[in-house]
Amino acid sequence: xxxxxxxxxxxxxxxxxxxxxxxxxxxxxxxxxxxxxxxxxxxxxxxxxxxxxxxxxxxxxxxxxxxxxxxxxxxxxxxxxxxxxxxxxxxxxxxxxxxxxxxxxxxxxxxxxxxxxxxxxxxxxxxxxxxxxxxxxxxxxxxxxxxxxxxxxxxxxxxxxxxxxxxxxxxxxxxxxxxxxxxxxxxxxxxxxxxxxxxxxxxxxxxxxxxxxxxxxxxxxxxxxxxxxxxxxxxxxxxxxxxxxxxxxxxxxxxxxxxxxxxxxxxxxxxxxxxxxxxxxxxxxxxxxxxxxxxxxxxxxxxxxxxxxxxxxxxxxxxxxxxxxxxxxxxxxxxxxxxxxxxxxxxxxxxxxxxxxxxxxxxxxxxxxxxxxxxxxxxxxxxxxxxxxxxxxxxxxxxxxxxxxxxxxxxxxxxxxxxxxxxxxxxxxxxxxxxxxxxxxxxxxxxxxxxxxxxxxxxxxxxxxxxxxxxxxxxxxxxxxxxxxxxxxxxxxxxxxxxxxxxxxxxxxxxxxxxxxx
Numbered sequence: 001x002x003x004x005x006x007x008x009x010x011x012x013x014x015x016x017x018x019x020x021x022x023x024x025x026x027x028x029x030x031x032x033x034x035x036x037x038x039x040x041x042x043x044x045x046x047x048x049x050x051x052x053x054x055x056x057x058x059x060x061x062x063x064x065x066x067x068x069x070x071x072x073x074x075x076x077x078x079x080x081x082x083x084x085x086x087x088x089x090x091x092x093x094x095x096x097x098x099x100x101x102x103x104x105x106x107x108x109x110x111x112x113x114x115x116x117x118x119x120x121x122x123x124x125x126x127x128x129x130x131x132x133x134x135x136x137x138x139x140x141x142x143x144x145x146x147x148x149x150x151x152x153x154x155x156x157x158x159x160x161x162x163x164x165x166x167x168x169x170x171x172x173x174x175x176x177x178x179x180x181x182x183x184x185x186x187x188x189x190x191x192x193x194x195x196x197x198x199x200x201x202x203x204x205x206x207x208x209x210x211x212x213x214x215x216x217x218x219x220x221x222x223x224x225x226x227x228x229x230x231x232x233x234x235x236x237x238x239x240x241x242x243x244x245x246x247x248x249x250x251x252x253x254x255x256x257x258x259x260x261x262x263x264x265x266x267x268x269x270x271x272x273x274x275x276x277x278x279x280x281x282x283x284x285x286x287x288x289x290x291x292x293x294x295x296x297x298x299x300x301x302x303x304x305x306x307x308x309x310x311x312x313x314x315x316x317x318x319x320x321x322x323x324x325x326x327x328x329x330x331x332x333x334x335x336x337x338x339x340x341x342x343x344x345x346x347x348x349x350x351x352x353x354x355x356x357x358x359x360x361x362x363x364x365x366x367x368x369x370x371x372x373x374x375x376x377x378x379x380x381x382x383x384x385x386x387x388x389x390x391x392x393x394x395x396x397x398x399x400x401x402x403x404x405x406x407x408x409x410x411x412x413x414x415x416x417x418x419x420x421x422x423x424x425x426x427x428x429x430x431x432x433x434x435x436x437x438x439x440x441x442x443x444x445x446x447x448x449x450x451x452x453x454x455x456x457x458x459x460x461x462x463x464x465x466x467x468x469x470x471x472x473x474x475x476x477x478x479x480x481x482x483x484x485x486x487x488x489x490x491x492x493x494x495x496x497x498x499x500x501x502x503x504x505x506x507x508x509x510x511x512x513x514x515x516x517x518x
Contacts, residue, residue, distance in 0.1 A: 043277030044203055050275060051195050051207040053248035054150060055214040056241060057187035060157050062218020063238040064180040068123050069354065070226030071234065075112040076119060118170045122177055127466065129181020130188070131459040137189040138452030146194040147254045153186035154249070157242035165235045183242075188435075188455045193447060196439030197255035198275050201505060205372035208436030213365040216427075220358035227351040257444050260289050292508045293444055305446045305453075310515035314441035317500065318454040321434035324385065324492040326461035328430050329392045329485030332469070333422050336395075336478070340415045357423060364427030376504040377433050381496045384429020389489035391418040391425075396482030403477060430492075434458075440503050440511060 114122065133153070141149040156179040163176035191211050199207045218241070226234050253275065259268035265286065272282045305311045337357055338350050348356075371380065398415045402408045442450045472481045501514050 041277065042200060042280040044200065046275050046277070047199055047203065047207060050198055050252050051210050052214075053245070053252055054191050054194050055210045056245035056248060057150065057154065057157075057183075057191050058211045058214035059218040059221075060154075060238070060241045060245060061184040061187055062215040062220075063222050063241060064126060064157075064160075064184055064218075065215075066219040066222035066226075067234070067238065068119075070222065070351075071231040072114070072119050072122070074231045075114050076116075112167065112170070112173070114170055114173075122170070122173050124463075124466070125174055125177040126181035126184065127459055127463050129178040130185030131181075131456055131463070133182035133185030134189050134452050134455040134459065135185075136452075137186040137455075138448035138450075141190055141193060141258075142448045145254045145258050146190055146197065147249060147252055149190050150187070150194065151246065151249050153183050153190065154242050154246050155183075156180065156186075157183040158239065158246070161235055161239035161242070165232055165239065185455060185459060188458070189448075189451050192435050192439040193451050194255055196447075197257040197444075200276065201507060203373060204440065205377065205436060205504060206369050208439060209365065209369040209372050209432040211435050212432035213362070213369055216358065216361040216365050216431075220355070220362050223351070223354045223358045227355070256286070257289055257293075260286065261293055261444055288507070295443065295509060295512065302449055305449055308446070309517065310512045311442060311446045311450060313515045315450050315453065318434070318438045318441055318450065319457045320495065321381075321430075321437060322454060322458040323461055324488065324495075325430045325434050326458065326465050327485060327488040328385075328388055328426060328492075329422070329482065329489065330426055332392075332478075332481055332485055333395075333419055336415075337419060340419050360420070360423045361427050361431070364424045365432055368428040368432050371428065372433070372436065373504060376502045377437060378496060378500055378502045380429045381433055381500070382493060384425045384433075385489045385492040385496065387425040388422055388430070389486045389493065391422040392482050392486035392489060394418050396479045396486060399477075399482060400479035403479060437503065440508075441515065443508065443512060 133156075137149060137153065140152070144152070160176040160179035160183065163172050163179065167173045167176060192208065195207050195210065196204065222234065222238070225237060229237075253271040254267070256268040256271045256275070259265075259271055268289070269282045269286055272280060272285055276282070276285070305315060334357065338353050341348055341353050368380065395415055395418050398408060398411070398418075438451055438454050439447075469481075472484070476484070503511055506514075
């Protein structure tokens, strides 16, 4: 049997060599691989550049997600109270739902004065658009490529901000928020997919966390700038992000995986040379990708995603990680950030509290990107869920004592410490890692469909948490709500400890062997 495998492998290698030699475009000098010992090496610089450019889509999504936070006060008939009530999150992103944590004075011009009901639509239409935008993106990415899909789905970002900037009625705001949701959902699919297909195994984790990192950068930008400028100026500044993204996409290559999947072997090699450096061993890398493609079906449909054991297990893991991300209690913690700061004796206003939260998220997500390929995915997830579960349980106990009339002034520092620890551990674990692993767990034949379904599940969880959170607070109380999320995180700890294997440093074939039970 071993000799037969060797023969088949040699046959595939010879076929690869023959096809490349027969291809006239393969005569490009850039395709020549160095033969001398010690000369073959890869460069990581352009992989980082490509990932950062693609993740400008995450910055754009972050600005869209946080936009309502400083803006709704400025365009409301009756400015909401100075609270963070009604915020939902996608990863580290906050989606304001009717109120804002950043109180600002109304602008001098009052062309837009939204009622409370209109504010709710402005907030919720993004999530609806994101769900619908994620749905077709996988199929589009398989049809025209990851890069062209990003270019096409970037257009709604630009149109959306133009609609918002020049809006003179609530209808134009609705249109803009829905369009911006479509682009947000699309980039949640195509950006992790693109990054996972261009990255070397040694830095796949670091590059994979850039999506969440740049998302938090976009959120922090809106928190900081939105506290100083009018909503139209803020919207105009946000417009520049997708413009820069479009210009950056013009210089990026298509992923080698997609090109090879379409039979464009020489173009795939050129893409690798651009991404991995002129002196990389592109022929060996192409052969590894080809082996993964040979292992997969040629044109897998959605039924193959559920009939294939490895793909099915990967989908279950991805969706559960997204579920735990949204039911981690990040919602509840952000909701109570200002009251908790005040209970600790802080006199900071809501805008400063929001900026502090944003800074913590950015710094700790950056830390996660540096740790992910050293510590591994599993250990960070376990650390994240364990600490978050403890923090949520303590917060539940604190609010139980406070709501029952007990004096908690002497321990006002305790919930503040829990919030800080919670934000830190979320940002190094369940914030970025579900997005990273979503791109690692699938072969190329089902990746587009699987990633799209996973992102849709994420946004469905966003919607459920957003709509149910207020009801839980009113009917169950703050203490039970926090304990519910603590239970979810305890379940996450058990699941990851017993069912998840480490993917750090593993090739696609090794990951598939685990998912298939081999």
